[in-house]
Amino acid sequence: MPQAPAPPRSGRRHDREILSLALPAFGALVAEPLFLLTDSAIVGHLGTAHLAGLGVAAAVLATAVNVFVFLAYATTAAVARRVGAGDLPAAIRQGMDGIWLALLLGAVTAAAALPAAPWLVGLFGTSPTAAPHAVTYLRVSALGIPAMLVVLAATGVLRGLQDTRTPLRIAVAGFGANAVLNVLLVYGAGLGIAGSAWGTVIAQCAMATAYLVVVVRGARRHGASLRPDAAGIRACARAGAPLLVRTLSLRAVLLIATGVATRLGDAEVAAHQIVLTLWTLMAFALDAIAIAGQAIIGRMLGAGDGTEARSVCRRMVGWGVVSGMLLGLLVVVARPLLLPLFSTDASVHRLLLPALVVAAVFQPVAGVVFVLDGVLMGAGDGPYLAWAMLATLAVFAPVALAVPALGGGLTALWWVMGLMMAVRLLTLGLRTASGRWLVTGAVRG
Template structure:
């Protein structure tokens, strides 16, 4: 599982370095040099969830619905801490642009210590409160026991999951896209094989899926710890944490935390609404939401490329190049979203059969996948602009925009449930949320208030 780390002085590939030197004339080749490795790492992570869905889905609709509820709870516990990746990438990238590499590495390692502590706390919460959590999310009587089992066991992997977030953010900020790709790719294969083994031959059912994923996530964390330790030694950097820096990191990332909480409320409200429609609707929504998340993270690869370019240029004090980069990345986001949308639309009948053998679930799933496909181009631009503003350190605006978009979604959701529009109406509300989010991000990106230069982004 542990790849050889890229030495500190070699972390940037030649193509990535060229992109950073000439951001105003960034080529397709240079964008791909940053985005493709990030894409591989990002897609590998949700493949964990998709593999779980495919394996558990053939146990029955109740088990699949239980996985959907528990997976939403688990991803919420993890993603409220996504600032460990996003915030670290922005900080490290700016420091790199300012020529302060040793300090950049130190801030990333501090983030890993913070991740381990938060992961331990959240792991205890997830294990002890699994029952109340899944019932709060609206799990049906049939699905609730399976959801509780999955959440309780998989909570043991939370420290590893958060360490993976923090370490990935550090390496992205250093423009090392290769190591996360290797670790995530090996882990995705190991997760699928181990989960199938524990679920069927061993006979643990949904508990085997949870145990396998927790074990693999912990293995990923160990691989990243080894990589960070070697990079620190190469820079003669002490490995002990700096408490002051840890407190400063928490304070600086409070706005990103708020942004993420708003987005998680939207996702959890969708799970709750699907649960209120019955076990079949919740099972279908679980598959559609997992596919949506997978494609969203694939689109986020372009956002990571934009973060690396924009953060580096702003850290170096060069704002002239940033506008051209943003315009180019927006076009790529729109085009890539069109490709993923067409692909999802074309494959929707095949995907429905692959994830479930229940005819009722397949019947409910197809319209949801059609709507998800229709909004992919919009989602492509949304993810690019979100990444640009995160890389620029514009977290306060993102926090308020997230809360406003979530409020619109909750209003639309109330209308959908009141009118009895079912799962198709729910996915229409998700599409509306995506459009509103685009409006907030587009208006902000056209202005200048987010173009703050320097290592800290202040002023």
């Protein structure tokens, strides 16, 4: 027998909670790419070779850090469950296990990146003039990887504790510090591109310290141990492994799409990069709702309230549809203003317009996909998310690779990107409708 719809008052209450978590989360998400934007603006005045080197090094660094985004996602879900169960000491203890895992992974990644920097830069076919700058930036920045991963894990802890305002404040402060340090070290101290890297490392370390101060205070207040627990760290790693598979599969989709665009031609790959940049920017807004979903769903399932979890899931799906429609409409209406911002090439504009419309059309689908992704992450349904993304990759890869062979262009490629989102909607929608994710309790069995 179908459940009666939630009363309007319950819906408004859910809306307030979703917004209270999503809006600060969106601000923190937007602050993250501003680090690279600041670095690019400051380093760009050093010369073209310096900026090219920064671009290569930043791509390597972003990949090395972003594959571990599960440190935030898995920690959010696990901490939120224990919050819902009313066990704050266990919630913070769970968060500390995630932070210790982040330190371990960060140390290993940094140790590997330092000697491998020249080889990693060489993989991109970097020019001889840009390569030394890329190696310098990557080697210095690698020292900050442990701090960057701690920031991810600690952000997950606070989200799980239903706090997205503190991450926003720390992110804004970190961005400001990064900007000031870059100017002082690049020009004031005359360190060049190395100064830009050191500015980012110092800012990231300061952010990690601020997070640790907040978490440690919470641990002492609730009597939670701060010592590393081998069993807890292993449990965090096991919970995060499926989300790592999911993230790598999604990265593979994006790399394949860029590779196909490259085979289509220079104008095509330039237009593709612009559409992908706008797609990513819209994803920040939609991901903010997903982050709210992770925190709220995890807490409700931890409290044993599967009925309310399903209710808030429906509400967030509505938010995802409406947000996606608004974003898509905004892109279509603003496209005459957007094109000159990115390129003055008429051939790029010609390719960009239809591809941008396709990307806009699929924004409502993307809105639902992001929400359901967050709901299932909050439920700790990582293994299913891994298999679903692998299935999506298996469908996407052969179709995308066939685009050049069949004479398709950039618009065809973006229709395939839309197909990818449709497959994700199908797999995530079926799982959500099945109710198998509604596993209650402080720990998902």
